[in-house]
Amino acid sequence: MTENTKKPLRSRHWYGKTDKDSFIHRSWMKNQGFPDHAFDGRPVIGICNTWSELTPCNSHLRTLAEGVKRGVWEAGGFPVEFPVMSLGETQIRPTAMLYRNLLSMDVEESIRAYGMDGVVLLGGCDKTTPGQLMGAASVDLPTIVVSSGPMLNGKWRGKDIGSGTDVWKFSEAVRAGEMSMQEFMAAESGMSRSPGVCMTMGTASTMASLVEAMGLSLPHNAALPAVDARRMALAHMTGKRIVEMVKENLLLSQLLTREAFENAIVANAAIGGSTNAVVHLLAIAGRAGVPLSLDDFSQLGGEVPCLVNCMPSGQYLMEDFCYAGGMPALLNEVQHLLKPDAPTVMAKPIQSYWQGAENFNPDVIRPLTNPLRKAAGIRVLRGNIAPRGAIIKPSAASEHLLQHEAEAYVFESIEDLKANIDRPDLPVTADTILVLKGCGPKGYPGMAEVGNMPIPARLVKEGVRDMVRISDARMSGTAFGTVVLHVVPETQAGGPLAVVKTGDRIRLDVAKGELSLLISDTELAERMAQWQAPAQEFQRGYYKLYIDHVMQADTGADLDFLVGHSGSEVKRESH
Numbered sequence: 406m407t408e409n410t411k412k413p414l415r416s417r418h419w420y421g422k423t424d425k426d427s428f429i430h431r432s433w434m435k436n437q438g439f440p441d442h443a444f445d446g447r448p449v450i451g452i453c454n455t456w457s458e459l460t461p462c463n464s465h466l467r468t469l470a471e472g473v474k475r476g477v478w479e480a481g482g483f484p485v486e487f488p489v490m491s492l493g494e495t496q497i498r499p500t501a502m503l504y505r506n507l508l509s510m511d512v513e514e515s516i517r518a519y520g521m522d523g524v525v526l527l528g529g530c531d532k533t534t535p536g537q538l539m540g541a542a543s544v545d546l547p548t549i550v551v552s553s554g555p556m557l558n559g560k561w562r563g564k565d566i567g568s569g570t571d572v573w574k575f576s577e578a579v580r581a582g583e584m585s586m587q588e589f590m591a592a593e594s595g596m597s598r599s600p601g602v603c604m605t606m607g608t609a610s611t612m613a614s615l616v617e618a619m620g621l622s623l624p625h626n627a628a629l630p631a632v633d634a635r636r637m638a639l640a641h642m643t644g645k646r647i648v649e650m651v652k653e654n655l656l657l658s659q660l661l662t663r664e665a666f667e668n669a670i671v672a673n674a675a676i677g678g679s680t681n682a683v684v685h686l687l688a689i690a691g692r693a694g695v696p697l698s699l700d701d702f703s704q705l706g707g708e709v710p711c712l713v714n715c716m717p718s719g720q721y722l723m724e725d726f727c728y729a730g731g732m733p734a735l736l737n738e739v740q741h742l743l744k745p746d747a748p749t750v751m752a753k754p755i756q757s758y759w760q761g762a763e764n765f766n767p768d769v770i771r772p773l774t775n776p777l778r779k780a781a782g783i784r785v786l787r788g789n790i791a792p793r794g795a796i797i798k799p800s801a802a803s804e805h806l807l808q809h810e811a812e813a814y815v816f817e818s819i820e821d822l823k824a825n826i827d828r829p830d831l832p833v834t835a836d837t838i839l840v841l842k843g844c845g846p847k848g849y850p851g852m853a854e855v856g857n858m859p860i861p862a863r864l865v866k867e868g869v870r871d872m873v874r875i876s877d878a879r880m881s882g883t884a885f886g887t888v889v890l891h892v893v894p895e896t897q898a899g900g901p902l903a904v905v906k907t908g909d910r911i912r913l914d915v916a917k918g919e920l921s922l923l924i925s926d927t928e929l930a931e932r933m934a935q936w937q938a939p940a941q942e943f944q945r946g947y948y949k950l951y952i953d954h955v956m957q958a959d960t961g962a963d964l965d966f967l968v969g970h971s972g973s974e975v976k977r978e979s980h
């Protein structure tokens with residue numbers, strides 16, 4: 406690493422001169438009460454905050470920011486907090502994923518445009534973590550993450566309930582007549598008992614776990630509850646560490662290595678992590694210039710066992726995972742599968758994160774000799790429906806459906822599904838394969854979490870709780886079921902999924918990585934030749950920009966003009 410003394414602080418171009426430009430920069434900052442010595446050459450640390458009351462997951466981040474500031478001041482830095490777009494997964498329409506790339510643009514341009522030397526990313530809700538990392542990677546300053554942390558365990562009728570996962574279960578129970586509406590509403594009030602992200606191993610906790618596995622945060626960042634005092638202490642120590650990283654000139658590009666991404670893929674399998682991690686890791690790798698492909702997830706993670714017994718794959722919640730030892734204990738269990746020398750924000754190899762770690766509850770973090778599910782990593786499927794790939798999460802699927810052949814029932818759009826899924830005369834059986842079109846990046850737009858289609862009401866009442874479902878959509882990391890997702894190319898882009906018809910037979914064989922429409926190549930070619938792209942509904946604004954430039958899921962669904970990086974240099978002054 407290059408010592409900072411050999412390279413002037415970036416912030417000195419803003420605050421370190423005696424001309425009118427630096428006069429302006431310093432003078433206006435002083436209207437907040439900062440004294441002269443705040444500008445004496447100490448590192449300026451940006452605190453990139455996705456706080457918002459419309460993002461309940463991140464509603465406490467202004468408090469955590471104060472902890473970061475304490476650590477920055479202690480280490481001799483100058484902390485400055487700034488807001489960026491906040492994406493409330495549970496609140497935003499049509500889907501937070503539509504705006505992940507917009508957040509990344511906000512983060513990238515904010516970091517580049519202001520006079521900071523390093524940055525702390527405060528995020529947690531599903532799309533905030535990857536969006537912030539994508540933007541930060543395109544600038545490449547010393548960077549470290551503090552995650553929101555999970556909510557406390559949900560409670561209802563004396564038992565733990567998990568966000569997302571139990572919502573789907575309760576909803577189906579109401580549809581089946583097994584749960585009253587009064588009970589359903591009572592459970593709602595006990596589900597979310599504190600600030601923080603989903604306390605299941607959904608996308609938010611998955612991404613926080615992978616951030617830790619990649620060495621982009623301090624140890625124990627992933628699992629400490631949002632309201633645990635130790636998370637505030639972690640924020641404080643993170644503030645202290647980022648100042649040291651600036652002095653060491655430890656850049657984000659030095660941490661986002663191929664080895665770090667390989668460790669993330671292994672960790673995602675071992676924790677039973679979200680399918681959304683695939684599209685996010687691919688996008689981050691695209692910004693960092695690291696080669697990563699869809700096949701890496703099968704090749705590196707496909708045979709990795711699921712060891713974390715948390716919903717939706719298991720029974721416990723993130724609070725339990727924390728008390729069992731969290732990510733250090735989990736990484737210790739799979740250390741033989743990891744790249745131990747991958748660098749971290751601690752300027753030590755990732756193996757230092759698990760050295761001395763203990764597993765305090767082997768039912769929550771299973772040993773390799775007693776996995777929750779063997780060979781549970783995300784699998785990539787290919788065939789004439791998905792020539793560029795699709796994915797499935799075996800740890801959340803039904804074993805008996807992982808090899809399945811049956812007739813399809815097709816929903817042409819999300820509106821078609823919602824209008825017809827509860828029809829008593831819907832011609833489906835428990836063996837039918839449900840197909841949903843038009844929900845990919847361009848089609849929804851934004852690739853919404855609707856891939857875990859509800860089971861038809863008639864079948865729910867008969868006790869059916871899982872069916873094979875196929876779409877170009879995503880699903881929540883809290884969801885479960887035998888659900889094939891991210892079919893590429895998507896319907897709107899003219900992928901073969903667009904021409905699947907009700908009554909067609911489809912074969913799914915996860916072990917073989919196969920997803921096939923059982924018609925002849927000739928008939929498929931004839932159908933494709935007759936297909937016409939639907940008219941583009943959106944003709945202005947960000948929707949149009951997104952649809953015109955979004956890439957497919959197998960390359961991370963980033964905007965094509967955002968791939969790569971532009972660095973941190975800004976040569977021209979503002980006055």
